[in-house]
Amino acid sequence: MELVEEIATRLGIRAERGKRFADLTSLRVGGAIDWVLTPDTEEQAAAIVYELDKAGIGWRPLGSGSNVLADDADHHYIVLNLSNMKGEVHIDGELVSVSAGYSLPRLCIDVARAGLSGIEGLGGIPGTVGGALWMNAGAFGHEIGTVTEKVRVARDGKVVEVPGDSIEWNYRHTSFREGELLLGATLRLKPDDPEQIKARMDDAKSRRLATQPHGARSAGCFFKNPPASTIGTGKIIDEMGMKGQRRGSAVVSPVHANFIVTEGENARAEDALALAEEIRERVRREQGIELEYEVELWRASGESVDKPDERSGE
């Protein structure tokens, strides 16, 4: 039995071969993965990464894969699929404790029903709580970092709590480090009328439906908004006439120009990446703006295109 399988079996964690990133990401592209490990609990997840680190085996955490573009080659590392690590939501007054694999849209509904406000603007963001924490996901004036009281992380095989205010929460970027596994969080929300919270959440969702492609295979906004620009990236790309532009199986969404969508059974990451680079090149040449990826690019070599030192804020 391979070492990975042996460790997973010992800890009671499902280990699978033969999965592709195309099965695990919302863009539905990306190559084969050596092993996908799917822990069910925070304790299992903490234990498995400890064992893998000890054995010198490389791994990367994945939630719902709604912000990842993985390339088409074979990925020789382990993907820790956290979307099954859902646990149960615990509400104690204004404090809400949730595991990293729990669905963010589901959590927004749960807390709205409990009369707790603070994340209703995030109701339409697909993905897990862990992915949202990692990216400091945000929309319509709400960001998850602003309401995060504590984060549970994996340290030396154990579940450890760190205070939310010890973390830097920036625009789609945090000070969590590569190799840090987020297990769950405690949010501090504000009591409010459930009807009003729901109305605000519905409003955010309908604004999203009116401006973003619905049901298409995307990863949300591909690029960040440039800090120095008064107009958003979507508008910049739209004004260059690039809506509907195609590279093989990848298209600039005709609905929102900062969304790249993929089409067809055999869609390729290579097409999405080529289209993204074409957009960057034109924006650089015509506007003098260097667009930064919001989507994470995962290389089969294990290196991401966005520099690690930028990601960690060092």
Ligand SMILES: Cc1cc2nc3c(=O)[nH]c(=O)nc-3n(C[C@H](O)[C@H](O)[C@H](O)COP(=O)(O)OP(=O)(O)OC[C@H]3O[C@@H](n4cnc5c(N)ncnc54)[C@H](O)[C@@H]3O)c2cc1C
């Ligand atoms: C249609 C659409 C609309 C979107 N709209 C928005 C929006 O309005 N605002 C916004 O911010 N985002 C948006 N996104 C992007 C995406 O939904 C968010 O970034 C989301 O929070 C990602 O969660 P995930 O579970 O899918 O993370 P994944 O894509 O699986 O992972 C994203 C990153 O987080 C890391 N990660 C995931 N879980 C953990 C963990 N437990 N511990 C450590 N690292 C972890 C991964 O390694 C990866 O680096 C949109 C995406 C789509 C498809």
